[in-house]
Amino acid sequence: MILCIVIIVAAATVPIGTATRYNLGHPATAGDIKACDISVAPDGAGLPEGSGTALQGRAVYEAQCAICHGARGEGNADYPPLAGGRGTLNTDKAVLTVGSYWPYATTVWDYIHRAMPYRNPGSLTPNEVYSVTAYVLFMNGIVGLRDQVTAKSIPALKMPNRDGFVPDPRPDVK
Structure with a gap:
């Protein structure tokens, strides 16, 4: 009992908030x-300056x-497809690709920037990321071979599945 009292008194003498x-x-x-702080929002907030075309990205x-x-x-068997799959989401064999599933082109840029290439993520320059993003979008028929993809143009791109997601009605709590 005395030991418990000593411990309680000792703990009570340490000021709260002392780290x-x-x-x-x-x-x-x-x-x-x-x-x-490398977050990129669907509206393009957080995108760095830069540009690229599918021709450069190839x-x-x-x-x-x-x-x-x-x-x-x-x-292939180990890595997902990036192109194709349009019209498959409502079937038994949905193919989830950038062109069939992803709702925002800015998310494609963000994912490539953060996670690719697999063996050396984050190693691409912003211009290389814009170029690869343009090439992946080109493979899906979303941009042309010579279209400039920039911080200003990429949020305006309409992805095929942009309206395929239900907005989260919960309040944003920070």
Whole structure:
């Protein structure tokens, strides 16, 4: 009993909000936070400056993406297809691709930027990401071979499945 009282008294004497410092890391600077703030919204907020065409993206795709996703975006047993699949979502054999499923072109850019190429994610420059995005969109008939894809043009692209999702009615809580 006395031991319990001693522990309670000792715990009560530590000021609330006092943090233990372990001398690991450092307080986050504005630069640290900016480096982690890489979110891209459907309306294009967060996209960096840059541009690319499918014609430019073809070479990057062949060097960085085709090994997994195939020369024409057809995929294989281990990696998903990127092209095709339109008209299959309401069937028993839905094919989920950029052209059949993804609602926003900005999400394609964001995913390529963050996660691709698989063996070296985040290694592409913004212009390379715009170019590869343009090429993937070209394979799906969404942009032309020489159309410029930029931070301003990509949010305006109408993806085939843009209206295929139900908006989340829950309030945004932060």
